[in-house]
Amino acid sequence: MDYFSVADKLLGVPYKHNGRSKKGVDCWGLIYLFFKEIGYDLPRGDGFRVEENWYKKNPKRYINGIRSLGDEVGSFVNLQPLDLPYFNLYKNVITHTGVMLDDEKFLHVLINKEVRIDTMRRRFWKAKYKGAIRIKI
Numbered sequence: 322m323d324y325f326s327v328a329d330k331l332l333g334v335p336y337k338h339n340g341r342s343k344k345g346v347d348c349w350g351l352i353y354l355f356f357k358e359i360g361y362d363l364p365r366g367d368g369f370r371v372e373e374n375w376y377k378k379n380p381k382r383y384i385n386g387i388r389s390l391g392d393e394v395g396s397f398v399n400l401q402p403l404d405l406p407y408f409n410l411y412k413n414v415i416t417h418t419g420v421m422l423d424d425e426k427f428l429h430v431l432i433n434k435e436v437r438i439d440t441m442r443r444r445f446w447k448a449k450y451k452g453a454i455r456i457k458i
Contacts, residue, residue, distance in 0.1 A: 324402050324422040325438075327358045331428065334436040338373060348418050349386070351430050352405060355420050361458050363390065383407075384415040387454050394453035397441050400424055403456060406441070408449040415451060 331354060337345025341353055356363045364386075387407055394404055400421050408417040419429030422438065430436045439446060 322359060324359075324420075325426075327355060328420075328422055328428045328438060330358060331355060331436045332438070334430070336430050336432055336434055338432075346430055346436065348416075348430060349383075351428065351436060352418065352420055355428060356456075356458075361456075363456075383418075387415070387418055391454045391456040394455050397447065397450050397453070400441065400453055401455075403458070404453045405456065406446075406453040407451055408446070409451045410449055417449075421453070 331343070331346075331351065334343050334351075334354075335345050336347065337350075338347055339350070340346040341350040343354070346354060353363050384407065387405055390405070394400060397406065400406060402421055402423055404421040405418050406421060406427055407415050409415055410417045417429065417431070419427040419439075421427045425442060426438050426440050428436065428438055441447065441450070
């Protein structure tokens with residue numbers, strides 16, 4: 322399957338906290354929609370509303386949710402399509418993830434931005450990378 326053509330359907334969708342549709346998505350919403358497009362039904366979340374500053378009250382919430390989907394990959398040199406790389410963007414808390422489209426490019430959305438494709442070759446992403454999950458599908 323050409324994962325870039327799936328990603329094309331989601332490019333430009335705006336960020337929306339707790340968003341789970343093409344009207345707006347957060348990181349988890351993007352993962353949910355991407356996998357739905359390729360025929361896999363992932364959980365929409367953990368069943369509880371995500372507050373704006375969730376990472377202050379429960380900093381492990383997001384990483385625990387991601388880890389529930391599969392197995393740790395480790396180094397970014399081992400990434401493959403459909404892996405979920407995760408990043409530490411705020412005070413040593415995992416708050417961001419995306420979906421690998423090949424061994425280098427990934428689809429993601431940042432707060433107040435739109436869904437886009439980026440590369441693990443960028444120094445910024447290498448520095449913020451903390452691991453990845455290989456989903457059991």
